Amino acid sequence: MKKLKYFIIGLVILAVIGVGTYVAMRNSAVVAESYTVKSDDIKRFIDEIATVKAKNQRIVYSKSAGEVVKLDVSAGKTMKKGDIIAVINAEEAELQIKSIQAKKDALLALYKEATKLPTQEIINNAEANVRSIEILAENAKIDVEKAEKLVKEGAISQDNYQNALNNLKLQQEALEIANNELASIKKGPSENIKKQFEAQLSELDYQIDILNKSKGNALIEAPIDGVILETYVKEGSYLQPGIPVIEIGNDKDLYLEADVLISEVGDVKDGAQVLVYSDDLDIESITGIVTRIHPKAFSKISELGIEQKRVKIEIELSGNTDVLKVGYDVNVKIVTHDKKSIIAVPDSAIFDYEDGKYVYVVDGSKAALRKVETGIEGEDMIEIVSGLKEDDIVILNPDVEIKEGVQVKF
Known part of the structure; x- marks a missing residue:
């Protein structure tokens, strides 16, 4: 009986020691936060x-020059296509048109004068001039023939003979000029002169067209239905073509x-x-x-x-x-x-160590180091390509107290 009694007491003592040891070990374990691995969706x-x-956001530009005399819009105002946004004073364009028109009228008068056909009276006068010079040239030729004979006989000097030759040359040149003038008169105005005048007149017409279009653009209209998002000018502003007016x-x-x-x-x-x-x-x-x-x-x-x-x-x-x-x-x-449906863990479980990425998993009640291969990174989760499976338990935010084989509790 005594032996049995001592045996029972021994068992009790061993049990007490075992419990004490477990409690001590439990109390010395490192407290950690854990995560149970599962499949999840992850986005990067x-x-x-x-x-x-x-949409259809547009800046409206001025197409004419002038002062903004009316601007009936402000940011936030709703507009329909065709509504008047601003009115530009077109008086300056009108004055410029009048000035250019006066230049055109003067140039046109010169053009008409320069290109009009010659009258018969002008042609007759030119022909009479040619005949008159022909007579003078013929008389000069006769004088040279006489002088040539007299200089050979010694009746006149060499200078007198040379004067006769000079006069003949002069009359022949005058005759050539007169014939050219007659031919020009009969031919009429030069095509080059006509083209020069016509080019200048076309340029003035082009300027007038631009100003007329500018007058037509004195009213700036909304190009689309919408809301005024911003205004860039004020009443009294002076605009040039291409200046932004509003954004709609x-x-x-x-x-x-x-x-x-x-x-x-x-x-x-x-x-x-x-x-x-x-x-x-x-x-x-x-x-x-x-x-x-x-x-x-x-x-x-x-x-x-x-x-x-x-x-x-x-x-x-x-x-x-x-x-x-x-x-x-x-x-x-x-x-x-x-x-979709991939193995993923919080990024706080993964850390760099030696040759790659690692996590601590819970093996029994101890921390075990395990290498993993990661994939895409989401906002706070990282894909695990290999190294973990569902229901594995990983330690989050492992600090310096977490080491291989360390007892952990949660």
Whole structure:
């Protein structure tokens, strides 16, 4: 009986020691946060800031010069196509037209005078002049023949003979000029002169046409139905052709524009899902899809003063967009990858160690180091390609106390 009694007491003591040991070990275990591995959906995003735009957003430019005498619009005003936006004083254009018309009238009078056909009286006078010079030239020829004979006989000097020759040459040249003038008179005005005058008259007509069109553009009209988004001039402003007057657009048909880095735009596809959010606007349930990726990159200076190459993309919106206004900036998440039902863990479980990516899994009640291969990274989850399976337990945010073989508790 005594032996049995001692045996029972021994068992009790061992049990007490075992419990004490377990409790001590339990109390010395490192407290950790855990996550049970499961299949999940994961999305990868590009975060950017986008600007709200209006479809058919257009800037209306002045097509004429003059002072703005009436500007009956302001930002926010609804306009119909054809409504008058501004009225420009066309008085200056009218004065310029009168000035150019006076120049044209004077030039036309010169043209008529220079191109009129010669009268018979003018032709008769030119012919009479030719005949008169012909007689003088014939007499000069006779005088040369006489002088040549007399100089040989020694009756006159060589100088006298030379004078006769000079007079003959003079009369022959005068006759040639007279014949040319007669031929020119009979031919009529020069074609070159006519073309010069006609070119100058056409140039003046062109200037008058431009000014008349400018007069017609004195009324600036809304080109589309929409809302005035911005005005660039005031009453009393003096405009030249090409100066912007207002910006108009349809504020009920909105879309977004975002500038994406060229290093990231390759992952963006037409039709990609876009999530829209803004803490300031308290946006709810607004989403979108990428509808256009512009073909040309451009340079843009970042907030840090760094020049970056970016590409503009356009995003079509869905959902209640009443809170949005043209010109607002909102945050967008452009989905570049979307995987369903894959093994994924929180990014806080993964860390770099030696030759790759690792996690701590719970093996029994101890931490065990395990290498993993990762895939795409979502907002806070990372795809696990290999190294983990469903129902594995991983330790989140492992600190310096977590080591291989360390007892952990949760």
